[in-house]
Amino acid sequence: MAVHEVTFPITDEREILKLRAGDEVVVQGHIIGIRDRTQVRIFDQGVEPPMDLRGAFLLHTAPGVRKLAEGRYEKVCIGTTTSARMVRFTEPLGTQYGVRAICGKGGFPDEAIEPMQRLGMVYFAIVGGAAALETTQIEEIEEVAWEELMPECLWKFRVKDFGPLTVGIDAHGNSLYHDVQARAQEKLKELYARL
Amino acid sequence: MSIDVTTDLQHTVEDAAAHLYVWALKDIPQDLRDALAAARERETSVPGKRVLETIHRNINVADSEKNLVCQDTGVAVYHVRVGEHFPLHPTRIYEGLRDGTARATIEHPLRSNAVHTITRENTGPNIGHRLPIVHWEFVADWDGLDVKCVPKGSGSENMSFLKMCVPADGVKGIKQFVLESIVGAGGKPCPPGIVGVGIGGSADYAMYLAKEAIMRPIGTRNADPVVAQLEDELYGLLNETGIGPMGLGGDVTVLQCHIEHADTHMTLNPVAVNYQCWAARRASAHIGPDGSVDYDREF
Numbered sequence: 299m300a301v302h303e304v305t306f307p308i309t310d311e312r313e314i315l316k317l318r319a320g321d322e323v324v325v326q327g328h329i330i331g332i333r334d335r336t337q338v339r340i341f342d343q344g345v346e347p348p349m350d351l352r353g354a355f356l357l358h359t360a361p362g363v364r365k366l367a368e369g370r371y372e373k374v375c376i377g378t379t380t381s382a383r384m385v386r387f388t389e390p391l392g393t394q395y396g397v398r399a400i401c402g403k404g405g406f407p408d409e410a411i412e413p414m415q416r417l418g419m420v421y422f423a424i425v426g427g428a429a430a431l432e433t434t435q436i437e438e439i440e441e442v443a444w445e446e447l448m449p450e451c452l453w454k455f456r457v458k459d460f461g462p463l464t465v466g467i468d469a470h471g472n473s474l475y476h477d478v479q480a481r482a483q484e485k486l487k488e489l490y491a492r493l
Numbered sequence: 494m495s496i497d498v499t500t501d502l503q504h505t506v507e508d509a510a511a512h513l514y515v516w517a518l519k520d521i522p523q524d525l526r527d528a529l530a531a532a533r534e535r536e537t538s539v540p541g542k543r544v545l546e547t548i549h550r551n552i553n554v555a556d557s558e559k560n561l562v563c564q565d566t567g568v569a570v571y572h573v574r575v576g577e578h579f580p581l582h583p584t585r586i587y588e589g590l591r592d593g594t595a596r597a598t599i600e601h602p603l604r605s606n607a608v609h610t611i612t613r614e615n616t617g618p619n620i621g622h623r624l625p626i627v628h629w630e631f632v633a634d635w636d637g638l639d640v641k642c643v644p645k646g647s648g649s650e651n652m653s654f655l656k657m658c659v660p661a662d663g664v665k666g667i668k669q670f671v672l673e674s675i676v677g678a679g680g681k682p683c684p685p686g687i688v689g690v691g692i693g694g695s696a697d698y699a700m701y702l703a704k705e706a707i708m709r710p711i712g713t714r715n716a717d718p719v720v721a722q723l724e725d726e727l728y729g730l731l732n733e734t735g736i737g738p739m740g741l742g743g744d745v746t747v748l749q750c751h752i753e754h755a756d757t758h759m760t761l762n763p764v765a766v767n768y769q770c771w772a773a774r775r776a777s778a779h780i781g782p783d784g785s786v787d788y789d790r791e792f
């Protein structure tokens with residue numbers, strides 16, 4: 299299992315294709331914070347996001363912040379939420395906006411595997427709850443859009459050494475979540491027989 | 494009992510609740526630190542080790558930066574033991590706990606999660622109708638008050654399961670249900686954590702007992718040897734499932750399995766599962782009848 303450093307947004311697709319399920323990744327550059335209501339607004343209400351999402355890394359979050367001035371926020375505690383609720387947005391994020399990476403906790407169900415392979419996208423697993431560490435890796439909140447959805451706005455963060463993340467689903471049709479579940483279901487049969 | 498004693502004691506309870514809530518969120522208990530360290534030693538999968546190493550770094554950063562261990566400040570749950578002779582009525586104890594929760598949320602400030610279940614409007618600083626949640630216990634021939642605060646995160650609370658097994662399913666049915674619940678939950682409740690199991694009583698009481706189970710110090714065993722044996726067995730079985738840290742595969746799926754039980758109807762066999770994530774935060778205090786407070790005295 300290789301270790302990679304990737305800077306987002308990416309411009310070269312090979313940066314995504316070299317990642318394999320199980321690999322370790324540390325991220326530099328800029329990432330975009332997004333959550334349920336943000337994506338409902340984009341896709342269910344058809345509102346164009348006022349940020350460029352091409353080649354982007356999206357983080358499932360609702361950050362704890364302190365307001366400094368109009369449109370200016372300071373980080374307080376930034377963590378990550380469960381991804382599975384938001385799996386239905388995967389395909390349109392890829393086809394309509396060119397998003398390349400989605401990061402959250404707990405993984406995506408199998409329905410994400412096919413579109414991620416077709417569109418050259420990856421899912422990164424972060425350690426859920428490790429917010430104290432995550433907060434130190436976010437250097438600055440550079441931009442906020444749709445403040446009325448607070449805290450489920452569109453956030454642009456500058457990060458340094460963000461991670462370590464694990465490639466949970468790669469762009470080659472592999473999913474750690476699928477493999478772990480398949481093995482566990484087999485194991486359960488064996489355990490039940492022993493009870 | 495004079496009015497002053499009541500007022501002062503209620504303030505003492507409020508102060509204690511405010512302190513316990515923030516303290517629990519920032520400084521996780523030693524037994525949890527030990528259990529996570531042991532897990533880190535034992536885990537052999539590469540992604541699993543990476544997760545446990547990151548959790549370890551996160552706890553150290555929370556300590557040094559005095560930040561919250563996890564961003565989810567949860568639902569404030571209290572476990573309270575009231576002595577028969579403690580000179581403050583439980584109605585006032587509840588007000589103290591509620592006001593302390595609100596004060597901590599405003600003063601720190603903490604993220605407020607409380608909303609009306611239908612309108613989804615925020616109902617106040619982590620308080621609302623029937624929030625915070627209190628588990629009461631009453632103790633005869635005693636004049637003290639014990640308070641334990643357990644902020645309960647939603648990621649793990651969403652992984653709660655109930656099954657009304659039938660008596661013919663026996664204890665095997667209980668074991669199967671706990672196993673299938675934890676495998677089905679996968680990485681969503683932020684494993685490895687504490688699996689709380691409630692058995693017996695009624696449907697609602699089984700779930701209540703499952704919550705009591707996750708509030709116990711890690712690795713404590715039920716006083717009933719039959720139940721304690723089931724705790725040991727399930728703990729072993731759960732770690733054979735291979736779900737691993739954050740569901741990425743590995744040897745450590747759970748830190749412990751705790752079971753609480755109640756006797757039940759001859760036609761019932763309820764089993765409830767309540768999951769507590771790796772950030773199994775809790776903090777305790779003992780309050781004397783004179784208003785003295787002794788923090789970190791767990792019960």
Ligand code: SF4
Nearest residue numbers: 427563646648683770
């Ligand atoms: S499940 Fe627990 S560790 Fe995970 S985000 Fe929620 S509170 Fe934090």
